[in-house]
Amino acid sequence: MIKLFNTLSRKKEVFKPLKGKKVGLYTCGLTVYNYAHIGNLRTYLFEDILRKTLEYFGYKVKQVMNITDVGHLTSDADSGEDKMQKAIIREGLDMSKESLLILADKYTKTFKENLNDLNILEPQVWCKATEHIDDMITFIKLIISHGFAYETEDAVYFDTIKYADYPKLARLDICGMEPGKRVELGTKKNPTDFALWLKAVGKNKNHIMLWDSPWGMGFPGWHIECSTLSTKYLGKQFDIHCGGIDHIPVHHTNERAQSYGAFSVEPVKYWLHGAFLVIDKSKMAKSQGNFITLRNVKEKGYSPLDLRYLYLTAHYRKTLNFSWPSLAFAQESYTKLKEFILRLLDYKEIKGNENVVKMTEELKLKFDKAISDDLNIPKALSYIFDFIKEINGLMDKKEGLPTEEIGDTIFAFDKVLGLKLDQVKEGEVPDEIQHLITEREEARLAGDFKKSDQIRDKLKSEGVELKDTENGTKVKIKK
Numbered sequence: 001m002i003k004l005f006n007t008l009s010r011k012k013e014v015f016k017p018l019k020g021k022k023v024g025l026y027t028c029g030l031t032v033y034n035y036a037h038i039g040n041l042r043t044y045l046f047e048d049i050l051r052k053t054l055e056y057f058g059y060k061v062k063q064v065m066n067i068t069d070v071g072h073l074t075s076d077a078d079s080g081e082d083k084m085q086k087a088i089i090r091e092g093l094d095m096s097k098e099s100l101l102i103l104a105d106k107y108t109k110t111f112k113e114n115l116n117d118l119n120i121l122e123p124q125v126w127c128k129a130t131e132h133i134d135d136m137i138t139f140i141k142l143i144i145s146h147g148f149a150y151e152t153e154d155a156v157y158f159d160t161i162k163y164a165d166y167p168k169l170a171r172l173d174i175c176g177m178e179p180g181k182r183v184e185l186g187t188k189k190n191p192t193d194f195a196l197w198l199k200a201v202g203k204n205k206n207h208i209m210l211w212d213s214p215w216g217m218g219f220p221g222w223h224i225e226c227s228t229l230s231t232k233y234l235g236k237q238f239d240i241h242c243g244g245i246d247h248i249p250v251h252h253t254n255e256r257a258q259s260y261g262a263f264s265v266e267p268v269k270y271w272l273h274g275a276f277l278v279i280d281k282s283k284m285a286k287s288q289g290n291f292i293t294l295r296n297v298k299e300k301g302y303s304p305l306d307l308r309y310l311y312l313t314a315h316y317r318k319t320l321n322f323s324w325p326s327l328a329f330a331q332e333s334y335t336k337l338k339e340f341i342l343r344l345l346d347y348k349e350i351k352g353n354e355n356v357v358k359m360t361e362e363l364k365l366k367f368d369k370a371i372s373d374d375l376n377i378p379k380a381l382s383y384i385f386d387f388i389k390e391i392n393g394l395m396d397k398k399e400g401l402p403t404e405e406i407g408d409t410i411f412a413f414d415k416v417l418g419l420k421l422d423q424v425k426e427g428e429v430p431d432e433i434q435h436l437i438t439e440r441e442e443a444r445l446a447g448d449f450k451k452s453d454q455i456r457d458k459l460k461s462e463g464v465e466l467k468d469t470e471n472g473t474k475v476k477i478k479k
Contacts, residue, residue, distance in 0.1 A: 002057065002372045004050075004240075005317060007248060007271040008169055012374055017239050018269060023054055023061045024238030026230040026268075027123065028247060031068040032107035033087035036114055037291035038307065038322065039277040039284035043244045045308060046274040046316035046375070048120040050242065052416045053371050063123035064233045069104040069130050070209045071198075072222040078155070078186075078195040082219075085208055100208055101130070114294045117304035119418040125233050129225045132232070133211045136220045139228040139262055140196045140213075148261030149196055152187035154204075156197040156215050161190050163257045169271065170249040194254050195221040223254035231259060231267065241268040245275055246283075274316045281321065292322070302327055305419055309334040312377045312417060333385075334419065340388045341410065341424045343395065344403050351400025356391070360402070360409050363387045367413055377417070384413065437466065437473060 002015040017023050027047045030036055036044075051061050074080030084100050093099040115122060129136075140156060143149045148162045160166045167173075172192070185191060198204050199218040210217045230238065236259075243252060252271065259267035276283050284291050297307050310330035314320040363383060370380040394401060414421040440455040456466055466473050 002053070003374055004270055004272060005374050007273050008268075013270065015270065017059070018237060021059050023059045023240065024234035025051060025054075025061050025063045025240045025242070026226070026234060026238065027063060027065045027241075028226060028243040028251070029065040029067050029126075030107070030111050031072045031083055032104045032111065033072075033083040034107060035293045035295070036107075036111050037284055037293055038297065039291065040244075041114060041118060041294065041307075042277040042311050042320065043242075043274045044115060044120050045118060045311045047242045048118075048418065049312075049316070049375055049377060049416065050240070050272065051121060052418060053375055056371070056412075056416050062125070062234065063121070064125040064127065064230060065123040066226060066229045067104070067108055067126060067128045068222065068225060069100070069108075069128055071129060071220045071225060078198070078221065082207060082209075088208075095208055097208055104128075104130075114304075117294060118308050119305065119420060127229045127233065129220070129229075130209065132225070132229060133220065135232055136224050136228045137197075137211075137213050139224060139231075139258070140220075142263075143196065143258060143261040146261055146264065148257075150189065151215055154187055154199050154201050155195040155218075155221075157188055157193045158196055158254065158257060158261065159189060160192040160194070160257060163260060165260070166192065166253065166257050169256055170253045172249065172253065194223060194250075196224050196258070197221065223251055224258060226251070227255045227258040227262070227267070230255075231263070236263040237265055237267055237269070239268075240270045240272060242272045242274070245273045248273055275319045277320045277322050279322055284322070297327070300324065300327075302331055306331040306334055308418060312381060315378055316375055337384075337388070337419070338421065338424045340392065341407070341421050343392070344401075344407055347395055347401060347403050349395075349398055349400045350403050352402055353400050356394070356401055357405060359387065359390065360405055364409055364412075371416055380413070381417075384410070437475065440466075441473065 003012040004015050005011070006013045025047075027044070030040065047063075051063055054061050069084060070082070072083045074083055074086065084104065085095070087103055088095060088099050091103065093103065112122065140149065143158065144151075144156070147159075149156055149158050151157075197213060197215055197218050197220055198207075199216050200207055200210050204218070207219055209219050211219060230241065241252065241255075252273075256267060278284060279292075294304060294307070297304065306327060307330075310322075310327055311320070313330060313333075366383045367380045370376045370383065373379075391401065391406065411422045436455050436459060440452050440459075443449070443451040443455065459466060464475065466475060
């Protein structure tokens with residue numbers, strides 16, 4: 001029995017899909033005006049854990065993710081510049097559709113590479129906003145036909161007063177939103193109304209990406225994109241919608257309203273949101289210039305899976321504070337996990353052991369219970385490390401162990417953790433490094449420990465770590 005925290009109800013609920021063991025999952029994708037930062041990537045990691053947990057328990061998941069390449073203004077509401085156009089200016093490109101699409105493709109490609117590096121599953125369906133404009137126009141027409149929208153001189157707006165349940169997802173205090181104090185009313189009827197379609201007039205007159213519509217030339221609002229694409233590929237009602245907590249008060253609240261306006265049903269059964277990754281208690285954001293990319297992480301000598309491990313150490317609904325020392329600690333813990341796998345695979349005392357078999361079975365029960373409880377990966381990891389400590393102790397004593405059963409259990413867990421533990425193996429050592437290792441061994445045997453230490457330090461400075469064991473020298477080369 002899986003329990004998930006539903007933002008809509010503000011409580012954990014037993015997960016019951018709409019269609020048996022089939023799950024429809026929509027995850028808000030990137031606005032491709034810049035590189036994804038590691039705060040963005042934490043959200044995609046949490047969604048990956050969700051999907052892998054569901055699949056671990058036998059569900060068949062259909063995941064849909066959008067790519068926003070038009071319509072996302074610098075304010076999540078209806079003000080400011082289009083983020084894509086602002087990026088064109090930043091990068092010194094000419095103001096044209098062609099430049100915008102080239103820019104979008106560049107950052108989309110890098111985003112997909114980031115997902116692959118972090119061992120995050122790609123969705124079965126990718127969908128770009130600019131390739132679904134006709135779908136969005138049709139969707140807006142449907143909302144208008146049901147009386148939930150109105151047209152003004154500058155836009156088509158959703159009429160939030162018509163949707164009585166509008167404040168529920170974010171627990172909004174609409175009465176406190178007085179025009180002129182917290183919001184600018186403009187041509188809107190109500191402070192919380194938002195644009196479905198922005199006309200090519202006023203500040204939007206020179207927008208690069210424009211399409212013809214029943215309301216004149218213009219472009220879609222950001223929110224209509226996700227309502228259109230999620231329901232197009234998953235149906236009028238689907239199981240899970242995910243995103244960061246910053247999406248709750250505006251973007252997801254507006255999505256929910258639009259979808260109800262189009263189909264008169266609650267569109268999503270479970271809304272799940274991940275907490276921020278912060279630096280020095282400040283939210284990581286491109287607008288503030290305090291963001292770190294996966295490339296920066298790799299340049300510091302860490303692997304993407306070191307970062308993945310760091311993400312796993314905090315529950316997805318808890319804020320995670322990033323620092324380079326915390327990443328170093330995560331790398332160390334991840335290395336210990338891999339070293340255990342190597343030691344287990346190399347262990348010679350392979351025998352049955354009733355107590356260890358029972359311990360392994362109990363570990364699986366505890367792991368399954370933890371991840372079923374709203375994806376409690378930190379608790380699951382703590383169980384694994386307690387188990388590893390006990391098994392390492394038994395290996396120290398040369399006890400007989402059912403290594404295959406232990407390995408298969410850990411590898412099964414890794415279908416959720418995504419740390420590629422089944423690919424852990426001693427790497428091939430280049431000839432020039434092997435020559436130095438051999439030279440060091442000869443120095444040790446001759447009692448020349450000064451030379452031995454000098455060679456070890458030289459190798460370490462080149463990213464090669466040596467560990468002397470009773471079974472010989474183990475070599476680890478940092479990628």
